[in-house]
Amino acid sequence: MGILEVxxxxxxxxxxxxxGDVNLSVKENTVHAIIGPNGAGKSTLLNCLVGKLIxxxxxxxxxxxxxxxxxxxxINQMGISRVFQTPEIFSDLTVLENIMIPCFAKRDGSxxxxxxxSFAQEKDILEKAEAILEDVNMADKRHMHSASMSRGDxxxxxxxxxxxxxxxxxxxxxxxxxxxxxxxxxxIDLLKQINDQRDxxxxxxxxxxxVVFSLADRITVLAQGRPLVxxxxxxxxxxxxxxEAYLGEVAA
Amino acid sequence: xxxLNFRDRSLFFIVIxxxxxxxxxxxxxxxxxxxxxxxxxxPDLMQRFVIFGIFAIGxxxxxxxxxxxxxxxxxxxxxxxxxxxxxxxxxxYNVLPAIILAVAVAGLFSLLIGYVSLRxxxxxxxxxxxxxxxxxxxxxxxVLSNPKFNLTNGETGLQVYAxxxxxxxxxxxxxLPHLFGLSMRSNYQLDIGAWTFNFNVxxxxxxxxMLIVFYIAIRLFRSPFxxxxxxxxxxxxxxxxxxxxxxxxxLAAFVISGMxxxxxxxxxxxxxxxxxxxxxxxxxxxxxxxxxxxxxxxxLIGPILGAGFIKYFENIFSKINDQILHQWxxxxxxxxxxxxxxxxHPFIGKxxxxxxxxxxxxxxxxxxxxxxxxxxxxxxxxxxxKKTEDAAKDAANTPxx
Numbered sequence: 001m002g003i004l005e006v007x008x009x010x011x012x013x014x015x016x017x018x019x020g021d022v023n024l025s026v027k028e029n030t031v032h033a034i035i036g037p038n039g040a041g042k043s044t045l046l047n048c049l050v051g052k053l054i055x056x057x058x059x060x061x062x063x064x065x066x067x068x069x070x071x072x073x074x075i076n077q078m079g080i081s082r083v084f085q086t087p088e089i090f091s092d093l094t095v096l097e098n099i100m101i102p103c104f105a106k107r108d109g110s111x112x113x114x115x116x117x118s119f120a121q122e123k124d125i126l127e128k129a130e131a132i133l134e135d136v137n138m139a140d141k142r143h144m145h146s147a148s149m150s151r152g153d154x155x156x157x158x159x160x161x162x163x164x165x166x167x168x169x170x171x172x173x174x175x176x177x178x179x180x181x182x183x184x185x186x187x188i189d190l191l192k193q194i195n196d197q198r199d200x201x202x203x204x205x206x207x208x209x210x211v212v213f214s215l216a217d218r219i220t221v222l223a224q225g226r227p228l229v230x231x232x233x234x235x236x237x238x239x240x241x242x243x244e245a246y247l248g249e250v251a252a
Numbered sequence: 253x254x255x256l257n258f259r260d261r262s263l264f265f266i267v268i269x270x271x272x273x274x275x276x277x278x279x280x281x282x283x284x285x286x287x288x289x290x291x292x293x294x295p296d297l298m299q300r301f302v303i304f305g306i307f308a309i310g311x312x313x314x315x316x317x318x319x320x321x322x323x324x325x326x327x328x329x330x331x332x333x334x335x336x337x338x339x340x341x342x343x344x345y346n347v348l349p350a351i352i353l354a355v356a357v358a359g360l361f362s363l364l365i366g367y368v369s370l371r372x373x374x375x376x377x378x379x380x381x382x383x384x385x386x387x388x389x390x391x392x393x394x395v396l397s398n399p400k401f402n403l404t405n406g407e408t409g410l411q412v413y414a415x416x417x418x419x420x421x422x423x424x425x426x427x428l429p430h431l432f433g434l435s436m437r438s439n440y441q442l443d444i445g446a447w448t449f450n451f452n453v454x455x456x457x458x459x460x461x462m463l464i465v466f467y468i469a470i471r472l473f474r475s476p477f478x479x480x481x482x483x484x485x486x487x488x489x490x491x492x493x494x495x496x497x498x499x500x501x502x503l504a505a506f507v508i509s510g511m512x513x514x515x516x517x518x519x520x521x522x523x524x525x526x527x528x529x530x531x532x533x534x535x536x537x538x539x540x541x542x543x544x545x546x547x548x549x550x551x552l553i554g555p556i557l558g559a560g561f562i563k564y565f566e567n568i569f570s571k572i573n574d575q576i577l578h579q580w581x582x583x584x585x586x587x588x589x590x591x592x593x594x595x596x597h598p599f600i601g602k603x604x605x606x607x608x609x610x611x612x613x614x615x616x617x618x619x620x621x622x623x624x625x626x627x628x629x630x631x632x633x634x635x636x637x638k639k640t641e642d643a644a645k646d647a648a649n650t651p652x653x
Contacts, residue, residue: 050493076495088493092486093479101483104476105495113504115477116468118255122476161494 003028003201004049004169009058011044011225018044019055020225026169026218031195031202033212033233036222037246042205043085045222046173049203050082051075062169073110081167085174087154089161091147095138098146098157099129099164106165132164136190152183156190163194170194172204176211188214213237221245260470263553267466271459274298275449282446286579290568295439295452297567299523301560302458303516308543308555309462309469310512314505315541316550317478319485321378323537324365324385328358328510330392330532332517334403337410337527340429344420345412347429347436347457347522351515358514359507366506370499373488385537392529409528429522431457436523454523461519465512470552472508481505513540542608546615548622557623562608569604 006024279293332354339350397406436454547558
């Protein structure tokens with residue numbers, strides 16, 4: 001029994017069958033990659049996991065609890081964090097504030113009216129935020145306006161924001177999309193480091209085969225909304241069905 | 253001290269000084285001189301400065317922090333006024349219970365409107381609040397004013413009549429709003445040479461209350477709650493995917509700013525025991541939006557500056573007429589004098605809105621951060637050398653400014 005169990009999920013947008021009978025089981029403390037060509041339904045699947053979309057039929061269980069019908073913030077409080085395709089951060093806030101917000105969410109739940117407290121009283125939050133900034137080598141940027149950072153730094157910050165919540169499942173939506181090779185390799189290193197240091201399950205949606213094969217323990221291939229194969233990375237590479245779906249892209 | 257950092261504390265003390273010394277600051281011209289009409293140091297106007305300052309400070313908590321632009325906040329101000337006048341009518345002229353009830357009623361009312369309106373964001377939120385406010389205006393203006401059930405007294409406005417019960421009123425107390433016997437209208441006039449300065453009880457009550465709520469606003473801006481509100485403005489999606497429910501945060505901000513508006517309405521009634529429906533009209537809601545944007549949305553002192561600025565223009569510019577202009581330009585040859593008066597005429601008197609509109613456009617285009625940004629630019633221009641690392645560090649710690 002995996003930490004995340006997706007069973008028989010269907011999602012239809014008008015005449016388009018975006019997801020057809022998708023089954024997925026993500027084992028605890030593994031890195032599970034979901035790959036597939038454009039329009040395969042990868043992002044739709046992810047959106048069904050985080051509460052942005054509700055599947056027409058099927059079930060999504062996280063740690064034995066159904067997430068269907070839950071709001072995004074409720075699902076996050078259950079222990080699922082999400083990294084977006086383009087880094088979603090609080091760009092009007094400083095780096096340190098960006099990190100403190102998930103710390104508050106972790107400690108106080110989805111709402112607390114702390115209108116008359118000052119940050120000086122929140123020693124534990126500050127310490128935790130500073131510690132994670134050290135971890136991701138951003139301590140020197142703590143008072144920087146996060147809008148003025150490079151894309152790679154924004155991605156790093158977003159990951160730090162997710163990690164500081166100590167999620168049980170981290171969902172990554174094309175974490176290296178649009179990145180230069182050097183930034184991509186940095187991101188891979190960061191993800192490897194996260195995977196080595198923490199007990200965390202990761203589910204990655206990715207286009208870049210280089211990223212997938214350097215990280216994943218298990219790969220699911222989606223094509224036209226249906227799971228094609230699920231296997232270990234070494235078996236996926238040679239699979240003729242996968243090669244066909246990608247029209248030879250795998251060779252690159 | 254006070255739980256504020258150095259910058260906020262200095263700002264707070266500046267506001268204390270400005271408001272306490274306002275009778276002097278706003279009356280710089282001798283009372284007999286031809287410039288005396290630019291004096292604003294008479295009680296009625298000073299009270300309005302401070303009351304609208306409170307209204308704008310509260311509005312800024314919602315608009316400046318969360319970015320939710322409400323077009324219906326005047327409704328809460330009106331409701332506060334009505335609640336206060338009803339306390340005067342039924343119980344006592346003491347302003348304290350009236351103000352407390354005004355805040356409470358406005359809080360409840362804003363909870364109701366906010367709960368519905370905050371289901372949408374952006375322009376739809378603005379339209380919903382506008383619709384609610386106009387409905388409230390219509391209710392106050394006509395529906396809730398009929399012989400069977402007269403809550404608002406319609407067009408005439410709610411006021412205190414001699415046959416009202418006033419159960420807790422005693423004859424020894426003043427027959428006007430008072431604070432434990434101290435009438436709001438009592439005024440001490442100080443004549444120094446050609447100058448006249450007015451010290452009014454009502455004004456100083458407003459000042460004390462404004463300083464309290466301004467302090468609360470500073471604390472709120474600098475609290476984790478204030479940070480969450482800024483996060484909502486910055487990226488609501490990220491906030492939701494970070495496990496925080498933005499709805500109660502925005503609702504809390506909405507109710508708090510509604511209570512500020514109610515407080516302003518209550519104080520207005522306390523200064524002059526009247527409440528009219530026109531206070532709830534959409535133009536009144538728009539005015540507070542202008543005040544906050546003109547002063548600088550999201551800054552601490554901006555709303556106060558904006559409120560003072562607009563109220564000053566409204567009262568001083570609208571009083572200038574052609575006769576005064578002719579006096580000013582009397583030294584010019586007749587033809588030129590008439591020509592200048594003809595040019596300036598549309599911008600004064602009833603045309604003061606035109607002047608305000610032009611100023612507003614100039615500020616929005618050249619100083620998007622409002623008057624506060626203007627002040628900051630001036631400060632940079634003059635004090636560039638003085639600013640050392642300390643200031644930079646301080647600025648990094650207080651990003652809301």
